[in-house]
Amino acid sequence: MLENTALTPQEVAEMLKVAKNTVYELIKRGELNGYKVGKKIRVDLKDVENYKNKTKNNKTIQSIPIKNDSLPSTNIFSQQDSGNVNNFIICGQDVLLDILSRYIELYSPNIRTFRSYVGSYNGLLALYLGKIQVATAHLWDGDSGQYNIPFVRRLVPGIPTIIIHLACRMQGFYVAKGNPKKIQGWEDLKRHDINIINREKGCGTRILLDEHLRLLNIDGKSIKGYNKECFSHLAVASTVARGGANLALGNEKTSLQVKNIDFIPLQKERYELVIKKEDLDKSPFKTIISILRSDEFKSELLGIGGYDLTETGNIIAEL
Template identity: 60%
Template structure:
């Protein structure tokens, strides 16, 4: 079980963030990542890494390999550093960082930026014209569908195209061995459990709230419901170090955190949403070319937690 004050090496941090070891040292030099020294060796605590993740809350250039859980506060207006001609992709998955880098290689005239915000706020930002690509994994409990019902509600009067990226498995993070035998949504209301929740607007939070609604349960009656975390990684690590009995998140993150088992619940659809007026633009057509390429598929074919059979398919035109 990884404690908050466990000493981590630069390589440990690189593995957690899915970046190069040299990038870790660069983050230290820029004052973005806290560290300490034991003799001549640089060391970190898990709380240093989580603080770095929490502080990475701005639109930024894609950093190939950056952990998918970096996410900012809701984007409400363009920042002065963002040009009107910039192409902004919302979302938190590692796949989007790799996609952004590929766009700039194939369409060098396009400056591609990333905004690490959740699904609900991503669609709102697209509606408001602040971004060009939103991503969503939002489940509707009444229809059992992903994303289409939310695109219709949150982008009224705007013609959109939904492009499939990947499927992922959502489920529970529980301590190794699942000592409290947590398997279903109804288990979360047990008085002996404490959860760690995601922030409002994230796909995982909406999945929880929709399932509670269908069960006729109030989130307010669940221990820990008001305790929010900003990333899948932070949720899993909280469970892994004994700070909560259960959290909700993606399968692939469970493989990165010690002391955690994963209880699969549902396959979700993770998709891109663009305005139809932008569909024939060079950046969007470049995205389709990349997603349908064998090279891009091979990047993710062997990674646990990605199901890419439908990658690049047009799912709906709304």
């Protein structure tokens, strides 16, 4: 069964957005169940999900700081921290944000940058509640065909905001190598011989899928595997590669990291940063814009691949 899928420590690290050594430490402390297969450590997918559920706090959005294992373990979403410009919290899941965080601390060493790996929907909600300084979004509205602007208006009401472009990425289907099911596009989700692995509610990829299902008048519950969720592009791609599903939705960059899958491009998405307008002239935010527009930052992303940086650093909208 899918929940018994065995993961390597590296795959677990990718899912939790932490270093591989942190995974070993969690297993050593008994916080995450692991077992040996010969000399190799393996962790069942269900145990990773159980670990995440145990560490969730229903009152706040959780985050995993990755910059330094010695960072304080206190709740970084406390109201006191959110008002302290030296504790800077960025929501989002793309590695681009890890690189941005490193640049911020390089050019503004007095600022401690924290990363929270939550989806676009919850990130905008946290911005509205004043618990973070920067949200990111790749939320597609099927009625208007627009990215992010309609959702920012609805989820951050009454607060003037600025949307700054980060990058464009290609979203599409992960399928088994050779595409044995001959999957071509969204219409294939109507087929009864297809089973999928889904992303978690609130992330931009899940909302993209649900919007297309709505427009095609497809009930998600009619799709095999619709209610089975993973928390990263890598996790769903790995599931398809191991035969746990015929199809998953994710970005092209991740498909290049996983063996035995093909990528079917479907839609270019806009990945963008959202801040409060009142913060635009404050030092950390000006630093972010300068970094995004710098050749050094763009060159590093070009080296990784998978990003269209044509508009990076441009202010897209003032709402």
